[in-house]
Amino acid sequence: MTESVSLDVGGTEVPVSNPDKVFFPERGETKLDLVRYYQAVAGPLLTALGGRPLLMERYPAGAGGKSWFQKRVPKAVPEWLRTTVVSTPNGTTSDALVAADLAHIVWAVNLGCLGFHVWPYRAATPEVTDELRIDLDPSPGVSFEQVRQTAWHARELLGELGIEALLKTTGSRGLHLYVRLEPRWDGYEVRAAAVALARELERRHPDLITAQWWKEERGARVFVDFNQNAPHKTVFGAWCVRPRTGAQVSTPIGWDELDGIEPGTLTIATVPARVAEHGDPWAGADERPQSLEPLLAWSRRDLAGGLMDAPWPPVYPKQPNEPPRVAPSRAKRT
Structure with a gap:
């Protein structure tokens, strides 16, 4: 196994350790294959995610292995890495990764990130949900x-x-x-x-x-x-690869494709060719x-x-006009 390679990602040198490590065993795609996938879809990926905070879902041993969600970036990070402060519902803050450019995505992939969960706002304007x-x-x-x-x-x-x-x-x-x-x-x-x-x-x-x-x-x-x-x-990001053994991609599609689409076939092995042939189905939406x-x-x-308001998830403080936060069957027993 190759110990490490250094990649020039848009003018930033990003090391990728163990590039031959198999991340997706169904077809044998490696960590480097995942990097190459993100390079192939960089345009639409950054249009969808660019400037937004990211929650990382880490699988250092690959899909199917031990995993955890990581909101806070590690203490030792490159000087160029951009972060932003995000909050939990109870007010706890963390320095989260920002999808500033493709180098930031590759840096996270090197940590074994097989899933990016995206905030619905830009790091520059956290008060506005867009x-x-x-x-x-x-x-x-x-x-x-x-x-x-x-x-x-x-x-x-x-x-x-x-x-x-x-x-x-x-x-x-x-x-x-x-x-x-x-x-x-x-x-x-x-x-x-x-x-x-x-x-x-x-x-x-x-x-x-x-x-x-x-x-x-x-x-x-x-x-x-x-x-x-x-x-x-957060919601799983567009163009991002799921931590599944088949390397399925959360793929933007056109409405004209919906009736014939088979989501399981949209993988890192097939999506780059779709993008090369058809472009980005979400192009121009920001305008x-x-x-x-x-x-x-x-x-x-x-x-x-x-x-009344609909129930909120249990991690959120009780909200105004919210009904009792208890399942109906349990409420009847009580």
Whole structure:
């Protein structure tokens, strides 16, 4: 095994130790193969992630090995490495990696980072959340075809409001819809919009879609996970490689591809050729920021009609107008 190589990444020398180490055993791709993948998709990758804080998911022995999430960068880092202070819901702060350029991505890959989870704001403007992220989460027993149908319904509903949605695979069993936003709202407002969207989708398609936070109430329906928009929450990044043995990629796709896409085939072995042939399906989205006002109007309507806020994740402090944070079956027993 080669001990180390030094790569010139956009004018920055980045060492890569043990480049021949197998990270993805299904086809035998190595740490260096992962670096080469990110170099191949650098343009769209940095358009999606550039300037944003990153939570690293580290697998130093490769996919399937021991792993942990790392929000705080190590103490000994290169002088050129850019970080920013991020907070947890309880106020704990950390110096997190910023996707300043491709060298920062390669530096993290060298640490065994097989997954990047991305904040919904730029490090330069943490007070502004500029992405709405709609996570279509398949409950047990839900097929990918049901997730696909839900994506179409979500796009149709957003289209009624004049809101453009972008689409990507998750690298696993679901789909993500993104909306690039005008720089006007914070994370609490974006989450409120997501709750309103989830509830309206459930009203229109109750047999297919659910906005119920408690798993016992979802049934075999697609859950629209509004809490992925809670402040300080991260979502797996576009163009990023999942820590799965097949090296699946969370891949942006065009809406015209949705009906025929097979997410498991989108890997570091296939995605670079797609990008070379078709380019970036999200190209230009930053120049077309969208308004949340129609969804926020629905949120105000729901609250005025007597609905409470939806439950928050357990790590968050109790929120105003939040219902009791306890599963319905447990509440009945109590």
